Amino acid sequence: MAKQIIAISRQFGSGGHSIGKAVAEKLGVPFYDQDIVHQVALEAGYADDVIKKFEDNDLTRGQRFVYGFFGNGPMSTSVYQYMWDAEKKVILELAEKGPCVIVGRCADALLGGREDVLTVFIHAPKEYRKKRIEERYDETDESVESRMEKKDRMRVSRYEANTGLKFGDATHFDLALDSAALGEELCKDFILQAAK
């Protein structure tokens, strides 16, 4: 069965986002990344007013503290948990709409196991990612190493909290690729071949 939906998880700076975008362009299907999923969740009204205010920095420090810890979801979960519930809905809806590529937001874990879904993990050694981040992202006061480590930690902990799975465990993916060893072009080709 052809894999109509491609769900990509990736390490920060590994090129997974660009590879996913290139695959979507080649296939002529929509490309959704974390920002799009997040935005759709907000616009669809899945995340309520408090989340929107939280996002817009439209809360007092006290309110942010309270919502950040205790949130306003039905189970008194944190803002993050509540936002994740909203994003989950969006991902499942986007997947119903038809063929697409989704990068990030644990889409691989949400959709994995479906016959029409190809799950992919893109990673690369730290040195490669560091160089790539330096070339592509704006400089900040924080060092690239520090940003990368923070992003890595955040991505791992969110993924594991959201899915109960180990981040980067090869057995959860149809395909796991080292973009530094293989090159972005070959990664793209492999995904296209696997999706056929």
Next chain:
Amino acid sequence: MAKQIIAISRQFGSGGHSIGKAVAEKLGVPFYDQDIVHQVALEAGYADDVIKKFEDNDLTRGQRFVYGFFGNGPMSTSVYQYMWDAEKKVILELAEKGPCVIVGRCADALLGGREDVLTVFIHAPKEYRKKRIEERYDETDESVESRMEKKDRMRVSRYEANTGLKFGDATHFDLALDSAALGEELCKDFILQAAK
């Protein structure tokens, strides 16, 4: 740089052995699996007489117990540790001999990081592996599930003890493939393309 040496790690029953063999045949290079590495280590005299007797079941129960726990290596490590030290030597020597495919024996961890080495992990869901084992291996008194679980546990613990790495962590491999989702033929093709 072309990847002259292909080191494959795999889950029991995933087809990693057959895929590795097919890749070696296609490339016209030697294929080494765990039995060959083990045999070479014994024949080369890297494992001393006690190991050979251990292997040949030529020790009393008391001797087996003592050697099994305390071994006879220079550091009084266990028989397994001592055998692993011998096999490590063999793998490094085989890799020096020229292009080849090595399956198992933690060769991926030993050789990974070298420019001329492609590291691959082959895995598959339990149901697929169970069916494959039933089709290909002789029946024993033990159920397939039980054999598979024991093999999985043993492989994971040996790999982690020998290498200090997490078994199946995608980030240690250039390429990790689900043989059930992709099919053995495509796995073979991906390895050949990645090795070019």
